[in-house]
Amino acid sequence: MSEATKSPTVDAWWMRLLTTVGVPLLSVALAMAIGSVIIVFSGHDPIAAFSALLQGAFGGWRQIGETIMRATPLMLTGLAVGFGFRANLFNIGAEGQLILGSLGAAWLGLLLAPLPPILSIPLILIGAALFGAAWAFIPALLKAKVGAHEVITTMMFSWMALYLTSWIVSGPLADKGGIPQTPMLSGAVWLPTFDTIIPGLPPMRAHLGFLLALLVAVGVSLVLRRTTLGYEVRAVGFNPSAAQNGGISIPLTTIYALCISGALAGLAGASEVLGVTHRFFDQVSAGSGFGFTGIAVALLGKKNPVGILFAALLFGALSAGGGTMQLEADVSQKIITIVQGLIIFFVGAETIVTWFIKRRKRLALEREGATNA
Amino acid sequence: MPVLELREITKVFPGVIANDRVSLALERGEIVALLGENGAGKSTLMNVAYGLLSDDGGEILVDGKPVRIRSPRDAIALGIGMVHQHFMLVAPLTVTENIILGHEPARLGIIDRPKARARVVEISAQYGLKVDPDAVVGGLSVGMQQRVEILKALYQGARILILDEPTAVLSPQEVRELFGVIRSLVTAGLSVVLITHKLDEVMGAADRVVVMRDGKVVGETTPSQTDQIGLARMMVGRDVVLSVEKGESHAGEPRLTITDLQVPGERGLEALKGVSLTVRSGEIVGIAGVDGNGQTELVEAIVGLRRPSGGSIDLKGRDITHAAPRETIHAGVSHVPEDRHRRGLVLEFDLAENLVLGDHRDAPYASHGITDAQAISETARQRIKDYDVRTPSEHVLAGALSGGNQQKLVLARELGREPGVLIAAQPTRGLDVGAIEFVHRRLLAERDSGTAILLVSMELEEVMTLSDRILVMYGGQVVAEFDSADADEERIGYYMTGGKVAGAAPAGAQPAGTPDSAPPAPPMGGAL
């Protein structure tokens, strides 16, 4: 009896530890394990695959740079999706807002190139964020006004974003030469890579966008913790009825939250365009996937900015190492997508742990009951 | 031989022993009242008997034979039926569909609808429980829904009927009618367990009383061997003052004036059809009424959670008819919501964050959109002290507090803001005696300091104890007004069930259809 009454508190501390750090780590490990099994079944060597992956992600400065480069947009989309989560909004369409942000960055980059970079780059970033926010605005408005579920609407807006930008880069903003893309941006608006700033580093693709992402993470953290807007977003996310009773407008907060989420996704797009691609390509045949991976990042990062940083680095590494893995171990990069889905699943299913514990307890009780009878 | 016997039932929830070796026996044709405060473990015990909860020890016997009840299916098969406090009815389904659910007359999985309907009509006639078998349950009155619940248990062949707080939502007349029904069921051979915390019901209706406190049975008696004071002492474990001292009111100028207020409700019906009332400073105006007669809509319209379609709400000369919650808070209206978990608190917020909800944008808690954690914590500590919220610190999550402390937290926030008008809806719902006393004293102190208070409560006793004036709501209208001095329960009850014309009601008048077998109305002395 006394044992039974005490056990919940005992559960409590290690459960807490388990869910904050343990569950994410466990999820990654489990997903990797299943990934390995799939690799084995496809007739390849998982050890070779993972060592190639590690080599590709951390094998040297250039590879680490690649990992950071890939992690940069993921941090921003992770923050975007995570911010939505705080208001209990599932921005499954961050991809679309990212695409619009990319296009906005490419367009503004062409337009503002003559300005000094100190002016043009911030303006482009702000502009791209606004593009992303604008693409989230209609789903936000529909959610706030008629309750249309953002999972469906933002998803539809992602598909629209693909086709809309596809038209723009093959029409109004098309480059010469028939490839659906915008003209190359002038070097003046590029985000410099780290090797051009820090002497001694080998050439790498990691760029200042990473610092931008870190700053944004700090900013998001401050907004959530230290501002009335953050307070209201959290209140609405936790309990909209109580928030409303406390004088908080649910529609307005919903609109703010989803638009801020969209703005962050837009920034991710801008960071890619200014830092990596330096132009906008037609995405219809192969979307960036950053928006969807952002969902995994946000969930794995437990919706908090520090966690999101680490989660983004992990997925950045997977993505950077994926190419090497495909080349050297002949294992398709698509395995990364599988692992990503599995990670979302396992992190989301942290109840799996509690479920197993309950099951064990119940079985124990039943055994006990059986022996008593 | 008892039809149902529970032996040494133990049920443990994380951190609480809800039932500690509880035993209870029910004889055939008997009404046993299971009496106890909120949280005493009454419902838990009966949920174990009904198979909704699994026990952690003990034995259940039906007709003297040990049985295992693992699910409601088992309980139903053994002839046990239960009417839950929160009705287990599926709103969009019809009466017949609700009654047959789980035990459908069917061939090859296809429901025999004429047969189902006929059966419902038959049982309803047999026990004199009239219902429309084709009505959609969501549109029925609360009393009618309860009837459907009882019919459902009878349809399933219940010989043992467990009623969990069946009178919580009924008017005194409906209560009497219900007890008439219960009597006739018992006469027909059923046995009834009546879960309640209301002393007068026990005295009026039960053959035998089992009293529970803190998960244990603390006594057993019959109504003839005791009185309400004695029962209250058993139930609470100490002497209880059954009513709070209330001084003379010194009502001043009108603070809240509502004129001809109309509010749309669900499905295009009007929830409020022209309500007018005035609350003056230094008085408590109580609203009595059966749940669902427009009280919730009235409160929500005043605080800005619902949009009126006509009429006006005036706060000391300022029109707040269409004001949003934020504006009404600023205008000096505080609100203790009827459901503190849903409306009152953000359970995932800590106490400090909860204590500024509504003022979180204002000085000193925030300026230019930046919150001041220091100022919030200081105020929080002060309020926690003033309102005796038992907590190790202001950074504990609100969800970790007990119900009583949560309600104190809500009061601390709403009263701490020093409002001109307080709207208190169901301020003691689900609280234990100590917490109820605390809330009542605070409300009276607030009145004496000059606040205008509108009190809405389903507990008629509470309304009568605290109010200086009493309004009765029925069907979205105020149908009667009483001065607390000459209010009596019988006349209020008459209006609660739809006595139409405001004016002189015949004293002791009964609504039509009350069975003659109804026992005389017991005094409502000790509803706790």
Place this chain on the structure above:
Amino acid sequence: MLNGFFTPDLFASAIRMATPLALAAIGGTICERSGVVNIALEGIMLIGAFFGVVVTLATGQVWLGVLAAVLAGVALSGIHAFASVTLRMDQIVSGTALNILALGLTGFLMEVLYGHPGATDSIPHQILPVFNFPAASGTGFFATLWNWINPLLFGYTPIVYLAIIAAVLGQWAMYRTTWGLRLRALGEHPRAADTVGVRVIAGRYVAVLISGALGGLAGANLSLEQVGSFSENMSAGRGFIALAANIFGRWTPVGSYLASLLFGFAQALQIKMQAYQDVLHIPVQFFLMLPYVLTVVVLAGFMGRAVGPAEVGKPYEKE
């Protein structure tokens, strides 16, 4: 200039295009009626389409391919059921994970099995229409009438008819059978169902698995009847459009089917309009956007007026 635009083919094409949406929407309806949101329908459709092609290519039997598609859908929905019903996981998160998993798995296996990304090989024989009546010649009234009736009623492949049957049968079962009554109770008030002995967990599992079977069948229709091969991400948001159709259809099977017809018509229209591009001078991308725009417009106009099952999306916990 739009001569020959509104032909029988346009409407027949609408019904064809509506089929995968309708099957998934009916699945979504059944699933949501039980209280579980299934946004994994997108991935279920995808994986169904894929395994349909794989098994058809491996065995040469297209019907085995259809069976495989259904089983693949059931398998994936089984994971969703376990996650959302047993583990009480957030149903949207589970669905998202499974959608991404399906995308990765089909992409990965495609490369493993066929050695090239993008699309699988084509199946040797696409599923043919059930009936094959000749067109009438001549321009008389009866000839014209027949040339409308024939494609509109008799011009379809089997799964197109199955979708119609699923709608009618589903509607009947939902309102006339024990299963249907219990299903409707599950999503509205699972505890009430539990207290009268209805098995909530089992009931929800069955509903989710049925939605998986229908979603897999929808995938088979896409790959085996409409296209003849599998290409990466070929479900293209249809799972989400189907959920919108379920809402527009007021959570009823027949309603879902009718709503899907609207979206199918939009799809057929946009394909047809592409042929008229030279006349219309509208970039092709705007046609491609049409189904997605329509989905948002329908949701915007219709939400708030439709009320779904009260407890949808909420896991049921007994104690």
